[in-house]
Amino acid sequence: MKHFVNKLTFNAFIAVFIALFGFILIHSGQSVNCTTSISNPSSNLVFFWLFDTSLPNDTPLEAIDPIYNLNPNAILLYNSALSGYPFSPDHPNWRKASMERRNAPTPLNYRPEGNNGISYDVSNMRAIQVKQPFVGDGGENTLYFHLPTNGFKDIVFQFAAKNEGAADKLSIDYSVNSGEPVWTTTGLANPTPDLSDNYQLYVVNFNQINEASNNQHFKIRIRFIGENMSVDEGKRVTFNNFSIDASALSGNNLPPVIINNIELQELIEQGDGMEFNLNNIFSDPDNDPLVFSVVSERPTMVQATLTGSTTSITPLKRGDAIITITANDGFNPTVQTSFRVLVYPRAFPLKDGELSFTYWNYNEPEYSYPQYMMFLQSEQNDPKINDALLFPYFIPHDDYHPDDLANLGFPYKNSRRTRINGLDDDGIAFINTGRGRDLGGLLIAVDLSEVESAKLDWLGGTIIRNNRVYAIRLFYRTNLFTPFADLMHNGQEIEYVTAQQGDVKRFSDISLPDNIMNQKYVQFLWKYYLVEGDTSSRAQLRLDDIVFKNVTGINESQKAKFDIYTKDGEIILTSPTIVNGDIMVYDVMGRLIKTNKIRNSTTSVVDLGMIKGVFVVRLITSENNFLTKILLR
Known part of the structure; x- marks a missing residue:
């Protein structure tokens, strides 16, 4: 007898596992859709941190705001193990025990709805790294998350992390009180999860911890465990895609959500456009009526108009433009998503x-x-x-x-x-x-x-x-x-x-x-x-x-051989046989600047006066359509 579990059933199993044990790791090599939240199906993304190129590179960081938040005042703060951090570039501790941006993207826990609906492959994602030493005269390298959960319950904290030679485990605890934090691991089945050389998805469930819900003082702390945490060999632990998901408390009006993303659109200038019904892009959890808007980054290249809930995209000129569409329910901050339109040349x-x-x-x-x-x-x-x-x-x-x-x-x-x-x-x-x-x-x-x-x-x-x-x-x-x-x-x-x-x-x-x-x-x-x-x-x-x-209909053996050259400011065309045709001279921008006729002759002279430069000369006869480039000095 064969046994199998489909993806929906497996995700339901994971949700039950988290509810019972409070924590789970998912390795990046497993066939699990780790970019989708596996918490309560009624939950909403509340906070999301994307580390992209908007963060300065090769720079010690102290604080990072989430790029998506439903409550104000969420922030990630960093404490370095070295007193005096951050240091100047000429200091011997420059970029030691530091939190920095690095290039290590992963789809694990990437949340397009927290990044204007942008898909992972064009998210411009990087990562953050915490570097050795991890213990010093300033204490421990520590990540502090300030996570006000006002109006929400069933809190789930998720992120991706990997070890690159610096630590063996993470140490995760939390605080729910006002004032000086009192850190605890009560209710967490595994507050010291192992690190791996590859990215893993870490999921910490707080739905059995009532104090974490509807709490403006809720905080989470991440530290590091290993054998010799004071060593300094330039090694690191890398993190990505921190998020908080939660369910709204009764009476808490939620903002619109992005239910479908629009990918890159490729069009042809002055060609057919396209239309999108924005009711298929946004949905409101409370069924509030939505007001939409649409803006083109470069309206001379791509025109975007809105009629009711339908946006029309018209390609005008070669280039590209970001199209930003927004939805507002009248209660919450405006939600937006965007997509890019690439416009190719007409033929x-x-x-x-x-x-x-x-x-x-x-x-x-x-x-x-x-x-x-x-x-x-x-x-x-x-x-x-x-x-x-x-x-x-x-x-x-x-x-x-x-x-x-x-x-x-x-x-x-x-x-x-x-x-x-x-x-x-x-x-x-x-x-x-x-x-x-x-x-x-x-x-x-x-x-x-x-x-x-x-x-x-x-x-x-x-x-x-x-x-x-x-x-x-x-x-x-x-x-x-x-x-x-x-x-x-x-x-x-x-x-x-x-x-x-x-x-x-x-x-x-x-x-x-x-x-x-x-x-x-x-x-x-x-x-x-x-x-x-x-x-x-x-x-x-x-x-x-x-x-x-x-060369449609042209017999190669019938093509005349022409010689075109310049002399004393003139363009001269000669042929070994009698020619009847029209000569056209264009500048390099394709503008016609001179025409001449050749009738029953082997030679034609085109006088351009004082004009100098590079020109394209075209000869059209009944049997030939000849084109060449020439420089007139």
């Missing part, structure tokens, strides 16, 4: 002619991209081949290097840190330096409707070789809901890999696959990614001379 109709990327100026402002294109970055260091690029290129103003502060708002001209540089008629350059927002790629959207055959050219190059090897590989996809796939040529992936400094390689006449012909929206992604190496500087690579060509 260029290739049936109308060639599309090219041959120039980008370093003076372009932030959130500017070539038409039908977009530069992308990640939210990590050194993205690899399969890592997502879900953010438009942007440098936060507080992440500009001091040498680049004069460039604020102009991220294509920086000389330090992760960046894309505009190289004028040499295109762009990518380089990463490990900023948590590393690059990246160039995405181009093309409409291949009524196109039966098309080809592609591009150029890759090495500007600075350095030790970490990077590559630029070409991908494509035909909708926003499937992963990018390699664009193949002669059975091989198409990529440029770091070579000697100054090296360039042209990829010419790449035939686009038949399965994407006549597709209305196709994205092509040139992805700059780490190939190998984990120390020292990264390679800076160049991308340039991208040209999409519609």
Whole structure:
């Protein structure tokens, strides 16, 4: 006979276990949904501490407020074992016996409802660490939680923790009196739980301790137990995701709760938008009527409007925006959640002619991209081949290097840190330096409707070789809901890999696959990614001379060969055969600045007067659609 327990039954068992014994540990390796509270089903999240990048890094901390609270005055305070804490950077005890931020996220006990409905994978979570020594002239390293439970009962305290060579056990006690705390472990079955090398979920239930309920003076204390707690080897205990859950007392009106989270939305500029019924996002425990609001972080990129309980999202321009929606029940503080909208470029109709990327100026402002294109970055260091690029290129103003502060708002001209540089008629350059927002790629959207055959050219190059090897590989996809796939040529992936400094390689006449012909929206992604190496500087690579060509119905053997050059301020076109056609000259922003006709001749001269710079010259005949870039000095 087989025996099994489903998740609901198991959680019910856990709730009973806690009620009976007051404490349970759940190891991170077990198949339990540890991000969901396993306390009383009628309980509510009252306090939640998320440790993210809003905390200063490499800095001794003394106090941390919860990011979510239903009662005021909750706080986490820290006492260091060393008298005089916190110390200045020039003190020998700097960052000793300290509480600090560190990078150690975990989904254990993560509560999206306590973080504006943001899912774990985009929560920007870090952690806190308590460092050796744990005993000294200032007493013991101790965490103090001030947790006023006014209006609540059946208190449950939860958190994640792991040992990294510093302690064997935790020591947990509490106080319920006013004035100087009187600490006790009465009612706690296991006040000294073991620590593990991996994160564990710790759950402490106070529902059998009546004094913990409806008590503005309720406090919890965490200390540390081990063999030699005065040793100082730089080791630590790490914590994450402290929370308090409780049930409301009768007559205590509760705020709205977030019942569904909206994940990242990917849309196309000037394309279809979307709608959300906010009654499916928020619910009120007391059935109070809710008043909603919606705000877009960047309304010129993403418009957000509200009609009744329905919010409409409209993509206007390439980029992204955080959309914040709120609900208020008229009794409690407003509850809010947010989601991000990423807006991709609209597609260029290739049936109308060639599309090219041959120039980008370093003076372009932030959130500017070539038409039908977009530069992308990640939210990590050194993205690899399969890592997502879900953010438009942007440098936060507080992440500009001091040498680049004069460039604020102009991220294509920086000389330090992760960046894309505009190289004028040499295109762009990518380089990463490990900023948590590393690059990246160039995405181009093309409409291949009524196109039966098309080809592609591009150029890759090495500007600075350095030790970490990077590559630029070409991908494509035909909708926003499937992963990018390699664009193949002669059975091989198409990529440029770091070579000697100054090296360039042209990829010419790449035939686009038949399965994407006549597709209305196709994205092509040139992805700059780490190939190998984990120390020292990264390679800076160049991308340039991208040209999409519609060759539908063109016989390759019938293509004329043209020569275009400049002389004395003029653009001169010559052909070995008689030509009839139209010549168009565009500037690097795609603006038409001059036209000329060639009739029954082998030569045409276009005089641009005193205008200098880089231009794109296009010749259209009955048999050819020719495009090239030229520099007029």
